[in-house]
Structure formats: structure tokens, C-alpha cells
Amino acid sequence: MMLPARRAFQLLGVNAALALLVSVFPERIVLWYVAVGASLLAVFIDLLLVMTEPAPRGERFVPHSLPLGVKRSVRLKIHNTSKRPLTLDVFDHFPLEVSARGFPLRIGLAVGTFAEPLYEVTANERGKLLFPCLQIRVRSPLQFWWHDLKLPVVSEVKVYPNFAAVAQYALMATDHHLSHMGIMKKRRRGEGQDFHQLREYRAGDSLRQIDWKASSRMRRPISREYQDERDQEIIFLLDCGHRMLAKDDSLSHFDHTLNAILLLTYVALRQGDAVGLGSFAGQSRWLPAHKGQHNVQHMLDALYDLQPTTQAPDYAQAATELLVRQKKRALVILLTNLRDEDLDDLLPAVHILRKRHLVLLASMREQAIDQALDKPVDNQEDALHKAAVQHYLAKREATLQRIRATGIRCLDVAPAALSVNLINHYLDIKRSGIL
Known part of the structure; x- marks a missing residue:
């Protein structure tokens, strides 16, 4: 799709002003014809140039899974495949179940280069979501037109329940800081249900923990240690x-x-x-x-x-x-x-x-x-x-x-x-x- 750019409207305004001037000075009508003809020719040539040049190439890099309600970054990669510097407006068609800000993105690309803009998304609903396409508007060489392109860049993501809490729990379990989350791990040494190991007697162990046979063999007090039942x-x-x-x-x-x-x-x-x-x-x-x-x-x-x-x-x-x-x-x-x-x-x-x-x-x-x-x-x-x-x-x-x-x-x-x-x-x- 071709869309007129701001310069096209400015050119139209100049020609309208010349038409008003000719209405006052009719003898200058030839000058107005020349101006209109030159304007139409320039606009038409500019249209042909932008329509015949290679379209930019786009890629999207989005995580395969997103946690619900948590911001994540999406990276785009836009390649300039033309033989001239490009000015682009980029809009990513994200799903309705996702919120994003900052569009459209204005990008300038030199010949043979690429840009990698980032934007943040927040998934508001769980399920399988689809990013259907990437929309790019290329400004023409004379800046009279925008060439509107929709690139079929399809990405599928799964939105899971927020698993950030699992990572937080794993980190706190490593650092022994579970109480920060309100999780109270009360230890009861040797009073679980499943036998775990034999060890030397420690002060505070109950008499019923002592393994008398092992103690007689080792000639020192040996206690049984239990752990919470497993395989439940x-x-x-x-x-x-x-x-x-x-x-x-x-x-x-x-x-x-x-x-x-x-x-x-x-x-x-x-x-x-x-x-x-x-x-x-x-x-x-x-x-x-x-x-x-x-x-x-x-x-x-x-x-x-x-x-x-x-x-x-x-x-x-x-x-x-x-x-x-x-x-x-x-x-x-x-x-x-x-x-x-x-x-x-x-x-x-x-x-x-x-x-x-x-x-x-x-x-x-x-x-x-x-x-x-x-x-x-x-x-x-x-x-x-x-x-x-x-x-x-x-x-x-x-x-x-x-x-x-x-x-x-x-x-x-x-x-x-x-x-x-x-x-x-x-x-x-x-x-x-x-x-």
C-alpha cells in the first residue's frame, strides 16, 4: 500500500498557492501549468522508485514462553536490502492479550546495515499467542510517499502462569532465606518418619534415637537420624x-x-x-x-x-x-x-x-x-x-x-x-x- 507523506501535502499546498496567484494574474497561467506538471512528474518518479526497490527484511526474536504479568523484551532485526539509506517506521503486530508501548519505531538505516530495536511486552492472559506479522513503512527517495509493507514474520509463544516465584524460591532455598517469603522450615532433628542414616550421638538427641547394637559395636553412642517421608x-x-x-x-x-x-x-x-x-x-x-x-x-x-x-x-x-x-x-x-x-x-x-x-x-x-x-x-x-x-x-x-x-x-x-x-x-x- 502506498500512502502520501508530509512532503506530498506540502507540494499540494504550494500548487494551491500558485493557483491562487494565477487567479489574480491570469497571464502567469503557463507558469502554473509547468509547476503542476513538474510536481506530478516528480511524485510519479518517486512512486516508481520506492515501489521497485527491494523491501527491507525483518526478523523477530521473542521468548518461546512468557510469564503472566511480567515484562519481557522482544528484539527485532531490520535489514536494509536497498542501495540507498532508508528511513523506516516499524510497528509489530502483537496479540491483543499482550500490552506493549513505544510504537511506531522510527529507524534510520545506512546502505547494507541493520538495526536491532527492542521493546517490552507484558502478557495479560495465559495461553498460546500469535505474533502474526511485522509492519514497516519505507519513506521514498524524494519523501513524497510511504511504502506500507506487512512482512509475514510469524512467532508463536506460550504464556505460562508466573514462574518467577519458582526462581525466587530456588534462590532463597540455596541461600537459606526462605523465611523472607514467610515459609517456616521447622527442624526436628531425628524425628522424621523415614530412616536416613546413622551418626554419632549429639547433645539433645533423645534416648529412643540411640541404636544400641551399633553403639556396642562402635564402643561409642550412635544415633539414628530420620527424615521426612518421601515417595508420597x-x-x-x-x-x-x-x-x-x-x-x-x-x-x-x-x-x-x-x-x-x-x-x-x-x-x-x-x-x-x-x-x-x-x-x-x-x-x-x-x-x-x-x-x-x-x-x-x-x-x-x-x-x-x-x-x-x-x-x-x-x-x-x-x-x-x-x-x-x-x-x-x-x-x-x-x-x-x-x-x-x-x-x-x-x-x-x-x-x-x-x-x-x-x-x-x-x-x-x-x-x-x-x-x-x-x-x-x-x-x-x-x-x-x-x-x-x-x-x-x-x-x-x-x-x-x-x-x-x-x-x-x-x-x-x-x-x-x-x-x-x-x-x-x-x-x-x-x-x-x-x-
């Missing part, structure tokens, strides 16, 4: 229903849940456990429990394009399907957004699960509720609103207490605090040996 299985049961669409900040409750799943998966795999996942309410997926750090990538691939739906959760059906698929006893972590009206459906479901598995219910609480309690009361309407919020919270707490009374562990936290609370509960369960 963790199954996430993920609600994809309509309540997970709720959003308190830039991320929905569903995205906060995926981030928590990803981080706890990394922690559990490092502990030697196997991790699996099942989803319900709209999108039903099943990932059997596997061990090994490579399973983090499997979990990413299973979750990156999973989206919440407008369906209501059916807890009983989800529990029944899980019992069919998961035969070995496991820690089942049910992730949802609980309401008091769900109790009649939820209680039978968790009763079914707890016959074979240990169940942890993790429910997210909207931050707007906590914020409403913090607002000052200035009038009757504010008082009624605050009373309604407190009544809602009281019913919610009563629902959770009824669930806890049946022996089910429950979490009721804000979405942003879900990751740390889940990990702490998981580590407590490992230390207690109840799984």
Missing part, C-alpha cells in the same frame, strides 16, 4: 468454575491459584514426592502424579492454557472421578472459592475423599471484604454495609468450622497469600507424618 503423592483438585473469575488485583483468583500450584509443585518435587493434578467445572484435565524436577515443565504445559469457565462446580462428581483415577493414598488439595451455599454439595464430596486420602481445602477470600471492614462508618448506609459484610464473614466462618469439625484441614486466605500458606501446611503435614 500430592494431587491438586482445581476448581475451574465461575467463582474463580473473581479479580482483586491484576490477576484473577484462578491465576493466583495456578501460581500457588506451580510453586508448591516445585517444593514437593524437591522433597521427593510425586505431584499430579485434576481439574473440574468446565475443563476436565488429568495429570497423573509423577516425581522428578522435570514434572514442573509438565505441570506448566498442563496449566498454561487452562481457563476458568462460567459453570458451577460439581464437587461430588469431581471427588468420584478422582477416586477412580487415584488409587494410592495421597494428599488431595482442593482449591476453590467457597460459599456457604456450597456446603451441602461439598461436605459429601470431602467425606468421599477422606475415606482414602488426606484432604486439604484451600479457599480464597476476596480482598474487597477485608477492605470493606477497614472503611470508616460515617452514616447509616455505611453501617448497614459493614454489618452485612460482618454477617457474611460470620456465615463463611461457620461454614469452615463445620468442615473442620469433620476432620478436614481448611485454609481461608487472600489470593496473594495462598502460595506461602499452602507450602507451610504441606511442610507441617510432612513433619507430622499423618499422610
Whole structure:
């Protein structure tokens, strides 16, 4: 496509001014004809030159995967294949699910050179995204035209849940700074469930740790050292229903849940456990429990394009399907957004699960509720609103207490605090040996 540039409009203005002058001095009409003819010739020659020259060549270098809500750089590479210096305007056609700034980019290229401009993108939705083309406008030699070109530079990227937290956890685990994230690793020397090794007796060891046979052979006190049980299985049961669409900040409750799943998966795999996942309410997926750090990538691939739906959760059906698929006893972590009206459906479901598995219910609480309690009361309407919020919270707490009374562990936290609370509960369960 050919588009007129600013100089073409300036030339048109000059010819219009000459036409006005000729209307005052008719004897100069020949001069106006000459000016119009020269202008048309120049514009036409300029058009031919820009249309017949080789088009620039473009490349795009974008990461194969992007974390949700985190800025990442995209690099373009534009080559000048013409025999003259070029002035270009560059615009990259990024997906609607991505936000970017700074376009169009104005670039000047000498003969035989290339430029590598950078721009930042932020993915706002998970899934498979497509960068369809690269748009370049080349200014003509006489600057009367812009040659608008769309280069078929196609790139496909996958937007995953934010895995930056996993990198942060790995770094803090190396530096022994996990407490900075609120993860409390309480050590209980020699009081785990699985035998780890024999070692010399240390002050503070209990008498029941002493291995008397080994002590008699070695002629000095020898203690048994235990570690937390390994080879256990963790199954996430993920609600994809309509309540997970709720959003308190830039991320929905569903995205906060995926981030928590990803981080706890990394922690559990490092502990030697196997991790699996099942989803319900709209999108039903099943990932059997596997061990090994490579399973983090499997979990990413299973979750990156999973989206919440407008369906209501059916807890009983989800529990029944899980019992069919998961035969070995496991820690089942049910992730949802609980309401008091769900109790009649939820209680039978968790009763079914707890016959074979240990169940942890993790429910997210909207931050707007906590914020409403913090607002000052200035009038009757504010008082009624605050009373309604407190009544809602009281019913919610009563629902959770009824669930806890049946022996089910429950979490009721804000979405942003879900990751740390889940990990702490998981580590407590490992230390207690109840799984």
C-alpha cells in the first residue's frame, strides 16, 4: 500500500498557492501549468522508485514462553536490502492479550546495515499467542510517499502462569532465606518418619534415637537420624468454575491459584514426592502424579492454557472421578472459592475423599471484604454495609468450622497469600507424618 507523506501535502499546498496567484494574474497561467506538471512528474518518479526497490527484511526474536504479568523484551532485526539509506517506521503486530508501548519505531538505516530495536511486552492472559506479522513503512527517495509493507514474520509463544516465584524460591532455598517469603522450615532433628542414616550421638538427641547394637559395636553412642517421608503423592483438585473469575488485583483468583500450584509443585518435587493434578467445572484435565524436577515443565504445559469457565462446580462428581483415577493414598488439595451455599454439595464430596486420602481445602477470600471492614462508618448506609459484610464473614466462618469439625484441614486466605500458606501446611503435614 502506498500512502502520501508530509512532503506530498506540502507540494499540494504550494500548487494551491500558485493557483491562487494565477487567479489574480491570469497571464502567469503557463507558469502554473509547468509547476503542476513538474510536481506530478516528480511524485510519479518517486512512486516508481520506492515501489521497485527491494523491501527491507525483518526478523523477530521473542521468548518461546512468557510469564503472566511480567515484562519481557522482544528484539527485532531490520535489514536494509536497498542501495540507498532508508528511513523506516516499524510497528509489530502483537496479540491483543499482550500490552506493549513505544510504537511506531522510527529507524534510520545506512546502505547494507541493520538495526536491532527492542521493546517490552507484558502478557495479560495465559495461553498460546500469535505474533502474526511485522509492519514497516519505507519513506521514498524524494519523501513524497510511504511504502506500507506487512512482512509475514510469524512467532508463536506460550504464556505460562508466573514462574518467577519458582526462581525466587530456588534462590532463597540455596541461600537459606526462605523465611523472607514467610515459609517456616521447622527442624526436628531425628524425628522424621523415614530412616536416613546413622551418626554419632549429639547433645539433645533423645534416648529412643540411640541404636544400641551399633553403639556396642562402635564402643561409642550412635544415633539414628530420620527424615521426612518421601515417595508420597500430592494431587491438586482445581476448581475451574465461575467463582474463580473473581479479580482483586491484576490477576484473577484462578491465576493466583495456578501460581500457588506451580510453586508448591516445585517444593514437593524437591522433597521427593510425586505431584499430579485434576481439574473440574468446565475443563476436565488429568495429570497423573509423577516425581522428578522435570514434572514442573509438565505441570506448566498442563496449566498454561487452562481457563476458568462460567459453570458451577460439581464437587461430588469431581471427588468420584478422582477416586477412580487415584488409587494410592495421597494428599488431595482442593482449591476453590467457597460459599456457604456450597456446603451441602461439598461436605459429601470431602467425606468421599477422606475415606482414602488426606484432604486439604484451600479457599480464597476476596480482598474487597477485608477492605470493606477497614472503611470508616460515617452514616447509616455505611453501617448497614459493614454489618452485612460482618454477617457474611460470620456465615463463611461457620461454614469452615463445620468442615473442620469433620476432620478436614481448611485454609481461608487472600489470593496473594495462598502460595506461602499452602507450602507451610504441606511442610507441617510432612513433619507430622499423618499422610
